[in-house]
């Protein structure tokens with residue numbers, strides 16, 4: 243392959259997915275590459291009436307893009323890392339992890355300025371089991387209802403009055419210039435983000451070599467190590483991406499990575515969260531992975547098996 247060859251990014255067609263694909267397109271173009279986009283509708287985009295965890299999980303957003311890589315219609319797929327399953331299928335690799343955007347969760351509401359201001363029994367929209375279990379622990383009195391669809395759809399449903407507030411990732415709202423709608427940013431300790439939240443990953447076929455040096459250069463090492471640690475927790479606990487698991491790593495002084503995790507109960511969502519944190523010096527992928535395993539073991543020591551077995 244030569245530099246004059248044109249590359250294609252397979253992307254979902256939601257505004258957020260297109261923003262992310264165009265962002266990567268611009269980064270690659272600034273490195274002298276010719277890059278175009280191939281828009282695709284995935285099963286995850288089509289199924290809007292059911293909670294995703296019930297119909298096959300996050301992999302729904304990724305699979306069809308991988309098919310396009312497989313048959314050569316495209317060479318790259320850009321993903322929100324939190325939507326990428328822990329184990330990629332044989333033959334695919336995550337070849338770049340870009341610098342993380344704001345990892346926090348946010349409360350959006352036309353009427354209320356914060357979670358604390360929501361009246362007793364108010365209705366909060368979220369379809370993420372992780373957010374459900376954390377919100378049920380913060381405010382057991384609230385009614386939590388599923389909300390599906392892309393960001394615009396969710397905000398429209400909120401504005402139509404179907405919910406008093408909805409919970410969203412700040413990163414997505416920022417990318418689309420809609421962060422003015424955020425009323426409350428949860429700290430990463432009160433509402434622990436999901437593994438990979440706010441980070442973009444670029445997937446390619448393992449055999450594809452021409453893009454590797456460019457993708458390596460675009461990778462942000464601190465983000466990469468942090469998300470490897472976060473994703474290792476999930477993998478060590480059995481890898482189901484629909485479990486209500488939060489895992490967020492923050493760099494401390496001098497190369498020390500602190501990983502905070504919480505596991506909720508997938509069915510009895512008001513059961514107390516199991517919490518565990520671990521910190522260690524992280525210098526490479528192996529030590530990042532080891533930190534994730536350490537946190538997973540700490541969750542097991544606190545009884546994670548009893549929460550996971552009931553799925």
Ligand SMILES: NCc1[nH]cc(CCC(=O)O)c1CC(=O)O
Nearest residue numbers: 322325410411413414439440441
């Ligand atoms: N699950 C859907 C999804 N995937 C990535 C983002 C936002 C960007 C990110 O967190 O990286 C969102 C929306 C949301 O969770 O509110």
